[in-house]
Amino acid sequence: MAVLTQQQQLHFILIPFMAQGHMLPMIDISRLLALRGVKVTILLTPHNAARVEPVISRAQDSGLSIQVIHLIFPCAEAALPAGCENFDLLPSFDMAAKFVDATNMLRPQVEEVLGELKPSPNCIIADMCFPWATDVALKLHIPHIVFHGMCCFSLVCEHNLRNWDRLEGMESDFYFEVPGLPDKIEMTKAQLANMATPHSKEWGKFMDQIKDAENNAYGILVNSFEELEPEYIKELERTKGKHVWTVGPVSLCNKVEPDKGERGNKASIDVHHCLQWLDSKPTRSVLFVCLGSLSRLPTPQMVELGLALESSKRPFIWVIRHVSTEFGKWLQEEQYEERVKGRGLIIHGWSPQVLILSHPSLGAFITHCGWNSTLEGITSGLPLVTLPLFAEQFSNEKFAVNVIKTGVRVGMEVPVLFGMEETVGVQVSRDEIMLAVEKVFDEGEEGDMRRRRAKMLQEKSWRAVEEGGSSSLNIAKLIQDVAGWREEC
Template sequence: MTTKAELVFIPSPAAGHLISAVEIAKLILNRDERLCISILIMKLPMDFGIQSYIESLSSIPRLQFVDITVDETTIAGFMSNKETFFMNFIQSHKPKVKDFLNNSSFSRSNSRLAGFVLDMFCTPMIDVANEFCVPSYIFYTSNAAFLALCFHFESLKKEHHIDTSKYKNSIEELTIPGFKNPYPSKFLPRLTTDQSVMTTTFFDSITRIKETKGIMVNTFAELEPLPLQSLSVPRIYPVGPVVNFKEGGHGRNSPSETESIIKWLDDQPESSVVFLCFGSMGSFEIEQIREIAIALECSGHRFLWSLRRPPTKGQIGLPSNYENVEEVLPEGFIERTNEVGKVIGWAPQVAVLSHPAVGGFVSHCGWNSVLESLYFGVPIATWPLHAEQQMNAFELVKELGLGMEIRMDYFKDFHGNDENVEIVGAKEIESGIRKLMANGDENEIIRRKANEMKEKSNAAMKEGGSSYASLGLLIEDIISNVS
């Protein structure tokens, strides 16, 4: 009987991270029958759609999901401190992981533990892997440029003892490994310049990433050659684009809602629609919504707009659909734009981006959204909100020439404290939409590059492609842990 190599996946408790983890797990299992995978699920108190997503997955051979969520009382004890909540949440699951490993024997008598595959935010679990004498690998759900930036700032802080908070609100331009252009300080992710417990914890996790045996990065060699060349330790495996292109069960629309959206797109001319969508966490206040509406109406372009209600102020939560969108839109907007536009709630993003009627994407530049857009060759207009999205926007526009700017230095407070967030005016938004959808020379260059990257993106994952080969090398390394 052949000994199987068992991998334990521990993704972050957020839908985007879990879905990417499931997709890379499926790719690994499809490539080698000697491998089994257990995905350990940690759930946050808020409903991030994780349970319904797991239930929607049909039975996948050699893959099991194990709920290791700690009790609500334990989680509630962390809730009072937003800065330390997430890392305390991860730490609290360590005993559950040990229990699983000690009690299950994986329920597969002919398998041996070959390693842990950890989300970039789950580095405390390296301790558990070490206890069980197996290596850890990271599945890095963002891109190689952000990893290069993080390693650079970790070195500045910990080896050169530089206080990186001096770059906050600075006009300085920085030289960062992996970037060909000077990088403006104003585009730096807040976590790299804040003086906070969260920032310290974040860079501690970056330090720990270096302890692992390898890092799978959700990118491909043809997209990010320079950042990938700048990374050397640990071993880097570009394995992307890893995205759920079928969209399956994690969508939050009923079949009839999705059908209505696709039917509307079917009636539009090819490449005529601009799609506006800001991710599962993206939403705006009424003043900003009205500026977007004015811009869309004045632009004259056909549009599909995913408009979501912000969570309650000061609370961690997800945006939701409006019961009546007209309450936040300019009076008469729906009637005046009825012939050319459609306002929706949750968007079936993959189905929309893959539709021939879509000619441009106004995006928050979350990395999954960027990969989906590139996979279907849709040019992007950047409007980042949180996390590393400003850096993603800079990479798209300045480094790769695959997008154009609405804003790149827009920051929205992750916890909904938006009193100081600048309103982007209708004229600026309209200008960005017009440039995105225009037929001029600049736009033609971006469209050509987007189409070229579409071909390269598709080829990377096929047999003989760069990411296909990289995943093969990773699997060989995993198997060597039990041979």
């Protein structure tokens, strides 16, 4: 591994967006850069810094040059509740626009911090949700790199659809072929909500700002790897006309149990108890169910999912992040946890997902198809049962089911937007969920082929991050490109 000398040391600034799916991979990236001799400064608000403090502290104790500088999140100025520093703390989606306004208000603080920082920064890597980072970097005469929390496949889908004039006037439930892709992918207009079809003028304006910032950025950083989606990486480079560095799967930098167990937040279950439970189950038998940090299903759909897990007769871990009053009442009145005790383990809150997925007793993963979770399932060699809810999760489902062919679709058709869950109702019955579970565990030729593909991609993902692997080389190239940026200009 090439490591910079003290005289050559570069200083990278990382600005993660305040949502778990955006923040966690950037924390991993900070460690990957620091391992190669880069000095890294991460800008976080106090609440978000506290979530990742154990992992950062261990990295610092190991000698990595990583520091965290706190930004004061302007809750009051943006008319947000006090302490609402992460997207998963929003009481309702109605406040999403205010949250974005608050992140825009961070710019003066960032400019002040970076103007005084020593040594001076050489590069800003900012989440796509901070389009103003391009102008900040321009003032400092340093490159700005956009971090995308999506795969290249979904980014290409989004790009092609935003530049396609046939969506307007199309019925929301009509399946059409996404234009300009190497694979035949069919979606509906409804499934594009908040991805290529903004739900409001404000959101559309924000998406345009993101696009403009990307056009003016030095390049794009993606948590993926070349062997997973080679055609789509090339297509993204072609359509954007930018450097694209794929440096993932970045979660694989979490090699020890504490880092896996404390990645992102303190687990809501005793990690050792969780591991003991997993140890008691046969190899490749456990179904892991986790629908992300922001996802919320309507109560009737949660009940259907719970009954499907109970009826499956398979051991399972079910992570329940958000419990409505109605669903909490159902759990209690039906004594659900008592009924599945021993075979089912319920985690209320945050789970040590990377640690659980890497356990040999895991056999399959029911996922909302957020990209981090999808990629973590891939690195664990698991077939997926796909239950997308919003944003690019429907295109990630298409990638898992139709492109890499490791996923089984349950049948979600309409997005379940944050704050509008109860207006949707039941989309997939317990029988449909059970059918997908049985299909993913099927011992026949189709199931065996799916597991072989999952295992093959797992092996490729691990090789990508090893010394000399594609992602390892891309991180080195990223550092080299930034070091040579002035000459290029």
